Amino acid sequence: MNEHFVREKRVDITKLSNGLTVATERMPEIATATLGVWVGTGSRHEQAHEHGLSHLIEHMAFKGTARRSARQIAEDIENVGGDINAATSVEYTSYTARVLGENVDVALDVLGDILINSVFDEAELAREKGVILQEYAAVEDTPDDLIYDAFMETAFAGQPVGRPILGTPHTIRSFDADTIRAFLAREYIPAKMTLSAAGNVEHARIVDAAERLFGAMPAAEIRAPETGHYTGGERRLARKLEQANIVLGLPGLSFKDPGYYATHLFAHILGGGLTSRLWHEVRETRGLAYSIDSFHWPFSDCGLFGIGAGTAAADVNELAKVTLDCMRQATADISEIEMVRAKAQMKVALLTALETPGGRIERMARQLLSWGRIVGSDEIVKKVDALDQEHVREAGRRLLQGNPTVAAIGPIKGLPSLEVITAGMRG
Template identity: 85%
Template structure:
């Protein structure tokens, strides 16, 4: 193992009395500071009538507080040259800012303000609902996006973990201030929050500010979301389009599963780069698709493996047959050369993500929320390096034993049945 894979900077961690964790990493070579608050709640923590609420709350965070208007929030950050953003995913919501090191106090004050003192003005709420409805319509008009929403909904039928993050027009229109505040009181609790910062930062100073801004939040017991249960199935959306968009999937693994890294490597060797099997056979040899890739999406208690591609309607049957053959073959003869290449690519991806303060604080926050501790690059690389071809092939075979999920949109009348696809996975 090369030394550059295990170098780690010092990360200081303090837990406030109410359970909120503060983690900082001093990077002397960096003149800016990137900081953010990660909340361990996302779309899967919503009740059916709350579908899309996490995403709306993320939008509303910038629309005014008891101390600042929406304009003042933007001005206070941009007057010091900074930027501010937020994001919602299945299991997390984040609010981040980047400023010069000398302006950390400004950024932290704004973040604390929008998280604790947002007012959810009725006029701003109505306007932001309109913005999100436009966002929803854009997805509906974009087959490449719509198909992945359909894929998740089918793989985890009837469950929050499978629902699209945006919500539906009906739920979006129904949200009011009372619904928002009830969700915040239940989900935005200190024990599910991490304040992380990296760059030109001082730990003691940030802890003091965190105590002032967040220390009065009452501690509360976290509510666990419904356990994700993979169902599989199919959703076909015949439409008059130039191209068919297809996603074929199988039950994946949680990032806490001992076979997670083996499964990740299998997915990468199958369709993760220009030397992958699917790319070579589908794109380069047969010209059946402009692009094809495989992925493995892990969550805290479940996961989803998939292959996505777009092709002409006349080629959907051949594309599916070739894809199934590649998947089965990979479980039988993945080579040592392929494995070593995938390991190297995984290490590069891991280290590249740590080359910016933003990447570093995101990893720290997610690890603390998911594991309650930090996992070093050394530990990850050691687990990856310990894998051999037999373990990765077995991980692939484990995947292919499951019930498939199929989502397809466009000219798909020639697409094989789900039953025949399931048989093809058995070789």
């Protein structure tokens, strides 16, 4: 491997006196600028009565401030050809905008306005709660979405990290402006916020704007969320559907765990592409599913490994058996060519994510919030290249020692019991 797998562009980082971090990456070949504020708060930071609040706040950010109506927020961005968006996950909430480099100040002003000056008008709040209730109903009507919510809830039973991001109809209806403001005061604090920008940007200009927009926010200590503890278990939803959707899971690793990359490679070799073992055996050889994949979802203090597929009622039992057989076999005989292929695919995925300003600002923000520094591509690739077959086989064996999680919906009468599945994992 060359000493420099990929030459990193220059990243400038400044921390304001209140703890908010500003990170920029100038890309001279780019005429646009992509900017975003990442908050290290997501659904797992909610208390039980706040379930779904992070997602509602993300929606309400665009519904009016002391200076702008909802329409004016959209117009101010779109009048300069830009776009604006937001997203909520288990551990983060992000607010992003993309504009021409000459309109960076417009985007920053709008982002600062929606994060600092939102008014949470009661009429707008009522309308947006209705929108989210429709979003909730859509998930309930989509088995291959609903089953992954059930999967997380079962794997981390009774814990914030396992709760669906949308909340429940009861909690969604209960939220008011005071609840929102109390959550923001507790969770949206400068030490948990990173303003990240890439493309046609100037670091000093971004820092000046950040100081003007966010500098008055009071410093506060970070409140750690409840630690996630994998529980495992099962949830079976028998419904009259054309297909059974099944997810089998095991305890995964945090992205801070030394074994993370080996576990990631095991997941990829097992079911991460058209040459993966599960795809070849389940899809191509036996025709048991249209698609099947394995995945590893890491969080800051825990993780979840899983395999998901949809199949006909008559094939449920065989699908489960073949999947377990493939997992056990992979822990014994992962080959060198599989390792080479998986490492190459992981590198391509890493570089692809960095080919756009949007990918770069997300990387900077997440890494600064998680690690307090930028983790270079060379550093990641070095860790991946240091792994051999036995590292990855051992990662698989470690997974198989955990208690399984089973989530299934549809015509699932033929799905083996949890005890039988557990025995199948042990061999």
